[in-house]
Amino acid sequence: MVPELARVLELLEHGFASLRVLVVGDLMLDRYVEGEVERISPEAPVPVLRQAREYSRPGGAANVAMNLAGLGLQTALCGRLGRDVAAEDLRELMSGSGIDATSVLESAVPTITKTRVVSRTQQLLRLDVETRESIPADEDAALAERAAAAVRGMHAVVLSDYAKGALSPEVCRRVIEAARREGIPVLVDPKTRDFSRYRGSTTICPNLSELSVATGVAAHHTEALLAAAHELLQQIDVAFLTVTMSERGIRVLQRGEPDFVSPAKAREVFDVSGAGDTVIATLAASLAAGLGLPTAVELANLAAGIVVGKLGTVPVSAGELVGLLTRSPVVSSNEKVLTRERARARVEDWRAAGETIVFTNGCFDLLHVGHITLLEDCRRFGSKLVVALNTDASVSALKGPSRPIVSENERAKVMAALASVDLVTLFAEQTPLELIDLLRPDVVVKGGDYTVQTVVGHELVAGYGGRVEIVPTVEGFSTTNIVRKLTGGGAA
Known part of the structure; x- marks a missing residue:
């Protein structure tokens, strides 16, 4: 049972529409090539895919924004896109969602793309197109300026860090400072080893692998890892950590409070791509609306359970959550x-x-x-x-x-x-x-x-x-x- 269920349903049905959330981070285009594998190539011991269809979806920070828009929130996006066809494709995919992309910076760096080759529900290969060059200093400064300015008038901010260069320490610092002046929560999805760049945020939402990299404790040593996470929490001035633990659900670590866990919701898993984006988007929507932390985490867990049952990077919708939450005998x-x-x-x-x-x-x-x-x-x-x-x-x-x-x-x-x-x-x-x-x-x-x-x-x-x-x-x-x-x- 989701706490505050009546309030949650009211928000999903129309209340979220009055709230504005900013997403800052690495924008990507996810491409998919699907087909059937029926034989092995005579040229080399590799499967031959007979292509059936090809399509694209917003990825990275853009997928976080799509999730927020799907929940009914007014969503703004800030990041970098190249001057290329992939950027045009990504803008086109987002055009019908109502996402405000006016703060997106046009960059000399090519747009990041990930192409997944899939047979049935099995990924055979992922091809990434991205540069390893450092982001030009003038671009980084311009992005920091745009992102900090875009915080005004928001009810929450998400930093979606895929370690592709958009969220430099300076961008993170400027955005977090601006959000604290506004008195709004900042939620971080981290991919970097150094969590100190997120100092002063409301919550960081790592999975066990990301938390292991940040603390230096092996992921399979769960108790030691969580103890190290509590120490890290004190060091970086973050209100709480929201740790996604796969089949063990979501665990919240708070300063001075006991941990609490939202168990995973049993569903058939087809693809975990984008599940973390859905979790942080749902958490951001919930905290922006003033829902309690247990409610926010439970709702995020349910949303993640919906998207892992789909193939590819697919955002959750308010309708899907309402349908799940209104199944008898759940509803009073x-x-x-x-x-x-x-x-x-x-x-x-x-x-x-x-x-x-x-x-x-x-x-x-x-x-x-x-x-x-x-x-x-x-x-x-x-x-x-x-x-x-x-x-x-x-x-x-x-x-x-x-x-x-x-x-x-x-x-x-x-x-x-x-x-x-x-x-x-x-x-x-x-x-x-x-x-x-x-x-x-x-x-x-x-x-x-x-x-x-x-x-x-x-x-x-x-x-x-x-x-x-x-x-x-x-x-x-x-x-x-x-x-x-x-x-x-x-x-x-």
């Missing part, structure tokens, strides 16, 4: 009752994650076995069930002034407590047509006293490619009959 009834706008946002996230949305509506006054049967039948048609509930005023208009017996808030709470229901929202109109138009469910379900032609919105639903389903009613059960029994009138 309070987190299922949503306003109309939040209902729309959650349904959009579910749809983006591949869920099939089912919709039904009604008064549901004095819940009975007929209602339960209807709701369970609804679940046969999809993976997420939305229940639209008539407001009290709407029920009175339909059923008379003595109804409802149970208020709208109580009815919504009871409905949301059912395992078959994923979302409850209220509507005050005479019919749910406006709500159906807003949510665009894949399937609308009504009980057997309807026909498809008498269901409100059937033409609208058919028009956008959905469908209407009619399920049998359970005879002899109705709220009206229950009321008559309670008042001594007998069954109808």
